Amino acid sequence: MSIEVSNETTYEVDESEFADLARYVLDAMHVHPQAELAILFIDPEAMTELHVRWMDLPGPTDVMSFPMDELRPGTPTQSSEEGILGDIVVCPEVATAQAREAGHSATEEMLLLVTHGILHLLGFDHAEEEEREEMFALQRTLLLTFLANR
Template sequence: MKVYIKNCQRLLKVNQQRIKSLLRKALRLLGLHKAELSILFVNDRRMRILNRQYRGVDRTTDVLSFPQIEYSSQLSALSSQQFVLGDIIINLHQAKRQASEYGHTFNEELKKLLIHGLLHLIDYDHEKSRYRKNKMERKEKELLKAIR
């Protein structure tokens, strides 16, 4: 399991070792023992550009995920060899605002966004249907509880 992290903004610091540890634990719980993924931390400006470029939405957002594989169709092949799961981009400035808004710590919000982004990489979705939204929310809660 490999987790690569790059912090491309200067305002907020993150504990990269802790983040790697959390993600490795989540990957193990998901049975993705040979997965590689990249995490990129950005600011509002960069996230707005990316959100506009890839989703056609001209505003910032908290997290974007870019899967490198079609997870559901390649599931059986994933357990036998090293593979790149994808990239998660997190806007740390938005994460800080959301932590304040939701009444929890920055680290708690960051953990939630990491898990949310990870689930998107493995084909979980919250926009296509109510059923899929509920399924994703349940899995998020399960993983967040397990990686504490």
């Protein structure tokens, strides 16, 4: 599995922890071992540009996902197809503000955001209430299990 983590900010990010999380989530979702994923941490200005360009919404956001080959989760007996999963872009500054409001660490918030982003890349969504419940329950289970085992 190829997981590239890049930090283009001055914010301190433990890149290996995010690679470990991504590997854990992708394994749990039975994604092909040759799949590729990129995680990029960027500043608010760069995130604002992406947010405006792709979502037509003002200001920076916390996380954005850019799927490539539209891979879907595999099953316990068969992994997904091989390919490029896509890119996840996280803004640590926005995540830090959200973490303060939620009462947990910025790292925990960013781990949550990366998990959320991976699920989006795998085709999960939260536009409808039923989808939201499924995605958020899975996201919580994956993150809590990862944190318990690290």
